[in-house]
Amino acid sequence: MLSFENDYSEGAHPRILARIAAANMDQYPGYGSDEVCESAKARIRGACGDEDAEIFFLVGGTQTNQIVIDAMTAEYEGVVAVETGHVNVHEAGAIEATGRKVLALPAHDGKMDADELDAYCAAFLADANRDHMVWPGIVYVSHPTEYGTLYTKAELEAISDVCRRRGIPLFVDGARLGYGLTARGTDVTLEDLARLADVFYIGGTKVGALMGEAVVFTHRNMPKHFLTIVKRHGALLAKGFLLGLQFDELFTDDLYTRIARNANVQADRIRAALAAGGYEMPLVNATNQIFVTLPNARYAQLSRRVRLSFWERADASHTTVRIATSWATTDEHVDRLVALLRDTLTADDLL
Amino acid sequence: MLSFENDYSEGAHPRILARIAAANMDQYPGYGSDEVCESAKARIRGACGDEDAEIFFLVGGTQTNQIVIDAMTAEYEGVVAVETGHVNVHEAGAIEATGRKVLALPAHDGKMDADELDAYCAAFLADANRDHMVWPGIVYVSHPTEYGTLYTKAELEAISDVCRRRGIPLFVDGARLGYGLTARGTDVTLEDLARLADVFYIGGTKVGALMGEAVVFTHRNMPKHFLTIVKRHGALLAKGFLLGLQFDELFTDDLYTRIARNANVQADRIRAALAAGGYEMPLVNATNQIFVTLPNARYAQLSRRVRLSFWERADASHTTVRIATSWATTDEHVDRLVALLRDTLTADDLL
Amino acid sequence: MLSFENDYSEGAHPRILARIAAANMDQYPGYGSDEVCESAKARIRGACGDEDAEIFFLVGGTQTNQIVIDAMTAEYEGVVAVETGHVNVHEAGAIEATGRKVLALPAHDGKMDADELDAYCAAFLADANRDHMVWPGIVYVSHPTEYGTLYTKAELEAISDVCRRRGIPLFVDGARLGYGLTARGTDVTLEDLARLADVFYIGGTKVGALMGEAVVFTHRNMPKHFLTIVKRHGALLAKGFLLGLQFDELFTDDLYTRIARNANVQADRIRAALAAGGYEMPLVNATNQIFVTLPNARYAQLSRRVRLSFWERADASHTTVRIATSWATTDEHVDRLVALLRDTLTADDLL
Amino acid sequence: MLSFENDYSEGAHPRILARIAAANMDQYPGYGSDEVCESAKARIRGACGDEDAEIFFLVGGTQTNQIVIDAMTAEYEGVVAVETGHVNVHEAGAIEATGRKVLALPAHDGKMDADELDAYCAAFLADANRDHMVWPGIVYVSHPTEYGTLYTKAELEAISDVCRRRGIPLFVDGARLGYGLTARGTDVTLEDLARLADVFYIGGTKVGALMGEAVVFTHRNMPKHFLTIVKRHGALLAKGFLLGLQFDELFTDDLYTRIARNANVQADRIRAALAAGGYEMPLVNATNQIFVTLPNARYAQLSRRVRLSFWERADASHTTVRIATSWATTDEHVDRLVALLRDTLTADDLL
Structure with a gap:
């Protein structure tokens, strides 16, 4: 996955x-x-x-x-x-x-x-x-x-x-x-x-x-x-x-610095996709960790397709998760994530 | 002292x-x-x-x-x-x-x-x-x-x-x-x-x-x-x-309880004197520790006559101190403290 | 080395x-x-x-x-x-x-x-x-x-x-x-x-x-x-x-066991060479650690050609050292060690 | 006791x-x-x-x-x-x-x-x-x-x-x-x-x-x-x-030194009594701790009359105990101990 x-x-x-x-x-x-x-x-x-x-x-x-x-x-x-x-x-x-x-x-x-x-x-x-x-x-x-x-x-x-x-x-x-x-x-x-x-x-x-x-x-x-x-x-x-x-x-x-830079570049691509998608980012930085607050159903849906990190409960119906890139993150992985982030919730996801 | x-x-x-x-x-x-x-x-x-x-x-x-x-x-x-x-x-x-x-x-x-x-x-x-x-x-x-x-x-x-x-x-x-x-x-x-x-x-x-x-x-x-x-x-x-x-x-x-009670009774006498004297007590309790916030000059004056405990700086010109009674506190000691608390600042105290 | x-x-x-x-x-x-x-x-x-x-x-x-x-x-x-x-x-x-x-x-x-x-x-x-x-x-x-x-x-x-x-x-x-x-x-x-x-x-x-x-x-x-x-x-x-x-x-x-066995086999070859050479072995075992007591000059001589482990001073003029083999020890390495052990001390070694 | x-x-x-x-x-x-x-x-x-x-x-x-x-x-x-x-x-x-x-x-x-x-x-x-x-x-x-x-x-x-x-x-x-x-x-x-x-x-x-x-x-x-x-x-x-x-x-x-000396003086009295009684003392010193090795039955007998300190088992049938004096040891206490040490074992003691 x-x-x-x-x-x-x-x-x-x-x-x-x-x-x-x-x-x-x-x-x-x-x-x-x-x-x-x-x-x-x-x-x-x-x-x-x-x-x-x-x-x-x-x-x-x-x-x-x-x-x-x-x-x-x-x-x-x-x-x-x-x-x-x-x-x-x-x-x-x-x-x-x-x-x-x-x-x-x-x-x-x-x-x-x-x-x-x-x-x-x-x-x-x-x-x-x-x-x-x-x-x-x-x-x-x-x-x-x-x-x-x-x-x-x-x-x-x-x-x-x-x-x-x-x-x-x-x-x-x-x-x-x-x-x-x-x-x-x-x-x-x-x-x-x-x-x-x-x-x-x-x-x-x-x-x-x-x-x-x-x-x-x-x-x-x-x-x-x-x-x-x-x-x-x-x-x-x-x-x-x-x-x-x-x-x-x-x-x-x-x-060291050349491979590190990749993580930030890929993170910027994800940040752009999140911003375009209207996602709530409680805190924005310029490095490889991205924090985004998701409705719980959305989080559950995404979790079936991509592993993200639980960060904290934002409130009863929302969870803040962390998306981390690294030296190893590929364009293709980011493309797939960006596509997932564009998907809308389906009835099936809400089960 | x-x-x-x-x-x-x-x-x-x-x-x-x-x-x-x-x-x-x-x-x-x-x-x-x-x-x-x-x-x-x-x-x-x-x-x-x-x-x-x-x-x-x-x-x-x-x-x-x-x-x-x-x-x-x-x-x-x-x-x-x-x-x-x-x-x-x-x-x-x-x-x-x-x-x-x-x-x-x-x-x-x-x-x-x-x-x-x-x-x-x-x-x-x-x-x-x-x-x-x-x-x-x-x-x-x-x-x-x-x-x-x-x-x-x-x-x-x-x-x-x-x-x-x-x-x-x-x-x-x-x-x-x-x-x-x-x-x-x-x-x-x-x-x-x-x-x-x-x-x-x-x-x-x-x-x-x-x-x-x-x-x-x-x-x-x-x-x-x-x-x-x-x-x-x-x-x-x-x-x-x-x-x-x-x-x-x-x-x-x-x-144990008989001697403990004395501390609270004596503390109540001091609390009454403080209240009567218009002293600022940031927190009032019913036990043997009394907290009072004093102008620094007043604190310095009192410290020449009675040992009190520094608690914390309230602000630049005030200090919160603790007055503690105990099983050993006598009427006479409290009388002396109450008298001291009634004293007003003199020019000498401000030196 | x-x-x-x-x-x-x-x-x-x-x-x-x-x-x-x-x-x-x-x-x-x-x-x-x-x-x-x-x-x-x-x-x-x-x-x-x-x-x-x-x-x-x-x-x-x-x-x-x-x-x-x-x-x-x-x-x-x-x-x-x-x-x-x-x-x-x-x-x-x-x-x-x-x-x-x-x-x-x-x-x-x-x-x-x-x-x-x-x-x-x-x-x-x-x-x-x-x-x-x-x-x-x-x-x-x-x-x-x-x-x-x-x-x-x-x-x-x-x-x-x-x-x-x-x-x-x-x-x-x-x-x-x-x-x-x-x-x-x-x-x-x-x-x-x-x-x-x-x-x-x-x-x-x-x-x-x-x-x-x-x-x-x-x-x-x-x-x-x-x-x-x-x-x-x-x-x-x-x-x-x-x-x-x-x-x-x-x-x-x-x-795990196949590669481990090599160490013992190689150690046995070294033990045989030591025995043949009349070396003093204070303790003999069947595993990959060999202990041998050497005159200090001999230890110094060998140390210029092969890295051994200091174990302890045996007495003022002798040192006990450890020879360790492992899964990685090759026939060639053992051959070289055995040859070194056969060498006699030269005047140069005693400098 | x-x-x-x-x-x-x-x-x-x-x-x-x-x-x-x-x-x-x-x-x-x-x-x-x-x-x-x-x-x-x-x-x-x-x-x-x-x-x-x-x-x-x-x-x-x-x-x-x-x-x-x-x-x-x-x-x-x-x-x-x-x-x-x-x-x-x-x-x-x-x-x-x-x-x-x-x-x-x-x-x-x-x-x-x-x-x-x-x-x-x-x-x-x-x-x-x-x-x-x-x-x-x-x-x-x-x-x-x-x-x-x-x-x-x-x-x-x-x-x-x-x-x-x-x-x-x-x-x-x-x-x-x-x-x-x-x-x-x-x-x-x-x-x-x-x-x-x-x-x-x-x-x-x-x-x-x-x-x-x-x-x-x-x-x-x-x-x-x-x-x-x-x-x-x-x-x-x-x-x-x-x-x-x-x-x-x-x-x-x-x-401090005056009261300390008493312990040593009293210990010397006990040591003299032990020596006179033929007791085995594995180690003799000049201070307030006396070590004596007793047959277990004798130890049990004495323990009914005076508290001594277990030190170690000497062998299967003997125990080494410690007798300690202190600043507080009185002549009378030592007299009583010396008398006890003179007592011989009775049949009752061997029960």
């Missing part, structure tokens, strides 16, 4: 598979201590314009959020995130599992407001009971956010500025970073992230790799003994070279 | 001290496995009207909240509490330290609404992503709340009813329970709590004991090997008999 | 890569909820002769150990393992990271003795202080062990019998299970494991897969909400179908 | 009780931020001869061990202790509950050997797999040990020297410190501990206080935000002044 359920439905970009296959019987030392990982790191440092960046490859996003937040905070500290942030809602308590509280700020279309962050920190420090509270120890934002929205460079600079004034590291979840960097109208580059964040990651799982996230610690601030910390979390991949091979390939000839 | 800073400023009711002194050179086995603890438990079971209740004595409130919530939930579960709940704000992450997330609901004068709780659970179960989220595993309410407010019996029954329909245990934080049970107009009794909650505690630290909280597991639901769990948390008191002696005394001749 | 450093130096068996490539643009639902995972699980159930077995695919071994031990024990329990067990020594504290203590028994060539296990449990229960101690909550053994040794069926039955009499689940780490099942002289089958263990895993990472471990819960004892528990550990692979594809292929036409 | 079961069977030294009673209706600020705590700290700094020492009062020993070890180690580190150490055996996994592994060294009458510690650290650093292992992050010794034995000054200096050369803090558990400092023949003083340890505690619970341990961080190395860390562990006593009052009194006029 046709699927726009998420951006991790397919395997990997063919160049990634070819690269793995070509190296298949080469022998690599374990745990990422190999030359291809070094090569991939060098390419990423180059792309970030940060020769001091320290890079570590992990397998998945929740894993990365858990480990980075744990390793970069003291036990009396927590992570400040917006209430809709992945770490606050959709990680099954992975952050709390390592003893860290999520300190939730209001979300604005999925984004954090720098002034609200600053006010939160100021109020915390002014609170006479602060020693009985969880200290803000790291700031977490997603780019793109869980709603596909993007920070402008000015917005990120404002957040980064608050963090630096207050001595709190800024962590950017880039699970879908490729789609953010290549969106229409964005002014945020990889170099900007490397300049403004203290740690961020470049998502591979959702952008062309089989799996893998490249964590970039800027300004030489990788926690001491980070490999041991990763092992302690059960997250150290024995065949680390598999991650190295993939990121080495993704950062050769701009593969 | 005169203090209305909190309800744990003094030692213990004289009868408690006398009881400890009388037993001082008796020899007790360790860790609460003594006869006086058994006697205290029997008295509490009687007062609760629940002959099956299992009781464990702990030292402090945050400790109790941490251990009960940890022990009564699975690792994939969290605790539902209002956003102003002690476990969510003022325990320095003690709940998260044992790997549990606080799932925050709106607070209404510090209280949880049963319908909102039910709606939260319903929405959770209806969410297609629920397996990636923290399951509601226990419900936490405080009685009195952190704002000194009280649930009515009907409100507690409604919450208990939601919990039982949904198979989620109800935990009542009774750190100030004595003040709640003896408040003007309350219709909630200890028997009601034992009937409606799955676990609750009777606060001693703030109600006449040197320290100690009596955790009551109703319906035979004390977690297996609870003593070992307490030890693992570093919370098992070697001289458990000290807790037994205190609760045995508190539950002899109604000492 | 030639490597016998470990059994995870290469990618995957070509059939595995081909299977992934063939399915690359198919669209799968996330997190292992796909048909290919179901197919793989059915094949594994068949191979185990246990139609009730519940199976979950994870990425790596330490991750699996951490999650299984955490999920199958209460917080007052720990894991009983031999002192040389992977969970006790080489997981960087991953077990303790989730709050579980490793209760170490003596190791006999890496193996646990059933009588010692029984005596440990008996002594624990007879200890008047047991409520202040960590309860034995799960028993962990590796098959093959960290020393490549194997339990006989009678030995496993004896351990399983102790576990069942005492109500403690038995967990078998099968990270190298393929090499154990196909070793000369073993009488332990997959069906035996499914019968004797309460949970075990079939290692893919070291036996032909890119990565992946198939956790088999026998007797319907997968912990409730296990997927959420895995997510909470940051260990839920978005593209779960990648694990399904690999295990579906490994359990088609006995691929 | 007469009890020599432990050193926490009675309440507190009368001067402690009197001090608490005298201050009972004074009003103190919460959480140890009061003047009497400051006074107690000043007295302890004086007694330690370390004007820079930072002191924090906690309630119990396991709690203290858990918090200090957690707060003074990174997550990739563990605690090195002898296998018989309290943290390794009798804390129900409290250390692991906060994610730290106990790295066990051999015990020599309960003591750690400096050379073995050094060799352990050296072997760890020389191990090529060390990044996959738990790093030694703090060294824990008890003085007196769990067997009542004492380090000599030279032994402590040797351990401290290893720790400083290797950059690992030394933590001394002084739950029974008073009995160690006042033992016959010891050359270790409080000043020595303050000089040699990085953190240690002065036990109050077992030496005259109702409860309480004074944690002394020497060399200004109290972890940042330690109060918040304590709160996060659920261990911050609301009425911190109760601990301050007790330690202020214990460190007035040498009360």
